[in-house]
Amino acid sequence: MSASKLALLGGTPIGPVSYGQYPRFSQAAMDRVAELLQRGSTVGLNKHHPEIAEAERAIAEWQGVPHCLGTSSGHAALHSALIGLEISSGDEVITTPYTWGASVSCILHNNAVPVFADVDPETGLLDPASVASRISPRTRAILVVHIYGQPANLTALRQIADQHGLALVEDGS
Numbered sequence: 001m002s003a004s005k006l007a008l009l010g011g012t013p014i015g016p017v018s019y020g021q022y023p024r025f026s027q028a029a030m031d032r033v034a035e036l037l038q039r040g041s042t043v044g045l046n047k048h049h050p051e052i053a054e055a056e057r058a059i060a061e062w063q064g065v066p067h068c069l070g071t072s073s074g075h076a077a078l079h080s081a082l083i084g085l086e087i088s089s090g091d092e093v094i095t096t097p098y099t100w101g102a103s104v105s106c107i108l109h110n111n112a113v114p115v116f117a118d119v120d121p122e123t124g125l126l127d128p129a130s131v132a133s134r135i136s137p138r139t140r141a142i143l144v145v146h147i148y149g150q151p152a153n154l155t156a157l158r159q160i161a162d163q164h165g166l167a168l169v170e171d172g173s
Helices: 027-039 050-063 074-084 102-109 128-134 154-164
Strands: 092-095 113-116 139-145 167-171
Touching: 074 102, 074 139, 074 167, 092 102, 102 113, 102 139, 128 154, 139 154, 154 167
Parallel strands: 092 113, 092 139, 139 167
Antiparallel strands: none
């Protein structure tokens, strides 16, 4: 069957659209969650909770790193990263103005100063040349945001961070 016009543009659809299920969970995973719900074990989950500790260990092993910290949100993950780097009062973190609020508010929550660098006009992603021009003696980190499925230029940003002794934190929005 051929169509003279795409259904998206007003042509006749040739059948129903079906989407794959995402995310996919194994029956064992669903059984574990059901068990937690049946026990009423859903509040105050932290690293001392056996299931959380097990998940963090498994993710750390999968990533080949010594530790993993499960958080309740992307904002909490970014905030925790900055806390772990001991970024605080008056420290500067270079980031993008083109992002969700969590990328900036985590900096403010640590009493640090967000410094905005320009974005590439074609991708909307952090421009490494602009980042390099914003570095000051108070700069402690670069918080780069990958947005709309596009990865930022981490090769250039990593080089800038290493050259200036800065942390590089990624927000994989």
